[in-house]
Amino acid sequence: MPEFDLASAPLRDLNQALHAIEPGTNDLAFDIRNPRGSHAVAVGCDAPLTVNVHGSVGYYCGGMNAQAAITVRGSAGPGVAENMMSGTVIVEGDASQYAGATGRGGLLVIKGNASSRCGISMKGIDIVVAGNVGHMSAFMAQSGNLVVLGDAGEALGDSIYEAKLFVRGQVKSLGADCEEKEMRPEHVALLESLLERAGMTDARPSEFRRYGSARKLYNFSIDNVDAY
Amino acid sequence: MCGIVGLFLKDPALEPNLGALLSEMLVSMTDRGPDSAGIALYTQPVQGRAKLTLQSAMPERDFAALEDRFGEVASGDLHVTVKDTHAVLSVASDRVEAVREAALGLDTVRVLAAGETIEIYKEVGLPREVVERFDIKRMAGTHGIGHTRMATESAVTTLGAHPFSTGADQCLVHNGSLSNHNNLRRVLKQAGMRFETENDSEVAAAYLTRSMAEGRDLGEALTAALDDLDGFFTFVVGTRNGFGVLRDPIACKPAVMAETSQYVAFGSEYRALVGLPDIDNARVWEPEPASVYFWDRSATAGKAMAA
Numbered sequence: 001m002p003e004f005d006l007a008s009a010p011l012r013d014l015n016q017a018l019h020a021i022e023p024g025t026n027d028l029a030f031d032i033r034n035p036r037g038s039h040a041v042a043v044g045c046d047a048p049l050t051v052n053v054h055g056s057v058g059y060y061c062g063g064m065n066a067q068a069a070i071t072v073r074g075s076a077g078p079g080v081a082e083n084m085m086s087g088t089v090i091v092e093g094d095a096s097q098y099a100g101a102t103g104r105g106g107l108l109v110i111k112g113n114a115s116s117r118c119g120i121s122m123k124g125i126d127i128v129v130a131g132n133v134g135h136m137s138a139f140m141a142q143s144g145n146l147v148v149l150g151d152a153g154e155a156l157g158d159s160i161y162e163a164k165l166f167v168r169g170q171v172k173s174l175g176a177d178c179e180e181k182e183m184r185p186e187h188v189a190l191l192e193s194l195l196e197r198a199g200m201t202d203a204r205p206s207e208f209r210r211y212g213s214a215r216k217l218y219n220f221s222i223d224n225v226d227a228y
Numbered sequence: 229m230c231g232i233v234g235l236f237l238k239d240p241a242l243e244p245n246l247g248a249l250l251s252e253m254l255v256s257m258t259d260r261g262p263d264s265a266g267i268a269l270y271t272q273p274v275q276g277r278a279k280l281t282l283q284s285a286m287p288e289r290d291f292a293a294l295e296d297r298f299g300e301v302a303s304g305d306l307h308v309t310v311k312d313t314h315a316v317l318s319v320a321s322d323r324v325e326a327v328r329e330a331a332l333g334l335d336t337v338r339v340l341a342a343g344e345t346i347e348i349y350k351e352v353g354l355p356r357e358v359v360e361r362f363d364i365k366r367m368a369g370t371h372g373i374g375h376t377r378m379a380t381e382s383a384v385t386t387l388g389a390h391p392f393s394t395g396a397d398q399c400l401v402h403n404g405s406l407s408n409h410n411n412l413r414r415v416l417k418q419a420g421m422r423f424e425t426e427n428d429s430e431v432a433a434a435y436l437t438r439s440m441a442e443g444r445d446l447g448e449a450l451t452a453a454l455d456d457l458d459g460f461f462t463f464v465v466g467t468r469n470g471f472g473v474l475r476d477p478i479a480c481k482p483a484v485m486a487e488t489s490q491y492v493a494f495g496s497e498y499r500a501l502v503g504l505p506d507i508d509n510a511r512v513w514e515p516e517p518a519s520v521y522f523w524d525r526s527a528t529a530g531k532a533m534a535a
Contacts, residue, residue: 037499056498056512075512077498078482096482096514115514116479135479135517 001027007034011041018068021047037077042070045087062089065106081108084125097134100127103144109198116153119146122163128198138165139175147194149203157211165211166191168203177217181210229378230403231257232390234464234494235504236371236471236523242490242505243272247367251359253493253500254374258355260496261378264389265358266350268399268466269372273344278324280317281341281348282331283386290337291315297334301326312361313386314340316347338387338424343397345370345468350389370525371471373464373494375401381409382427392430394421395437397468402429403481403496404460412456432457436465450474450520464494465522472522479517486510492523 045068056074075093094112103125113131135153141163151169158175375390409428439449462481
């Protein structure tokens, strides 16, 4: 099991080792010690690795992840799992702004709170946050699912396309073109599977409300011509 | 970008280490801005004394003559400590304003700070160089703030470096950029405030000074700033007794705080906090947008108010 102590090993050595995994390699579990807020820890993984980060990280941890299962045993700075393609990123503490931004696939689980712009421009990623999310979360979200077990801040889902948002607590306000939607059986089933994959089995789908696009910003409306 | 840090000590046992702790925090933020760096420290007050921090581009010439020049206006009671391009003048409290006025009259000398406990050191260059030039690691104190700058709104000069001090024992560091600073500067000039630079952050400092001069406490002044300042900002503000943090409602500019029984600390990133004592057991959180946080040495506990 490779171990990297970032108190002595350069970050570049770690990321190059993660990128150099050959197909068929058995030794796929990495332990990372003393991240001490370092940026870009375990970015660009593209193999079925298990990466355990023992401590808090800075910007962009797990960015562009494909296939790997990355766990941060601490908190994460801005842009955790940004543009994730597949795999999982689990943050045991809090996440700073724009967690999971632009993500195209995979699962991001945040066991604490996420701050502003969580899931901004998400394009297929699933994000489950055990605590609260900050303002402008799921801004321009295109597809994928955002599940929030706590509260959501101002302007949730502003200018949203076809992502699905599930919130158990209070929503401070909805953004432009975002509205509450009916929870049909297929949404309950979807939410149930997301909660199960995230290991959050004490939350029941019936406690959540669903939000999504009112689809009024999709096309130019002649009634808005005066605004231009 | 810019990197900002702040440290407010609750435990007097840490006071001898303030300069060293704050220096390490600031140096860790070097890659957020390489243009200039500065630190403001608040030292223990000395009964009946006040001090001024002066800066000169020609320190050998200017500072050699200080005792002669200001001896009379300081009533013969003037102690000068020269550190590189800066000099700290210790005078009787009732003479500090007169000495400050005299210093403002010198062409090549700038007054960086005045008050009972504040000292400010700032120069063009990297944090490590600035910290070494002024021997900041050996300084003791109660609280302090620091800044490393990536210049956007005004020239890379010593005076454009942060912290900015526009009132006695007050200072401010800023990550961000204000969009209504020109108009606000005009308003504040009409109200009698004096400006040294074209910098937006100096306007924010002067705004808070003016607001507190009108009777508001730091928390109230920061709350009013949310209505009156337009643009991006994370501010850390120091006063004689206090330490405050404010982020604009959009909150793009990063901020992390940590609190233990010994201190309250602020960093642009968590990296700035990792060298602090017992950080693994600290309460670490991201300050909320548009919310005022401040701590006051005269109060028993800190306050956070949602604006």
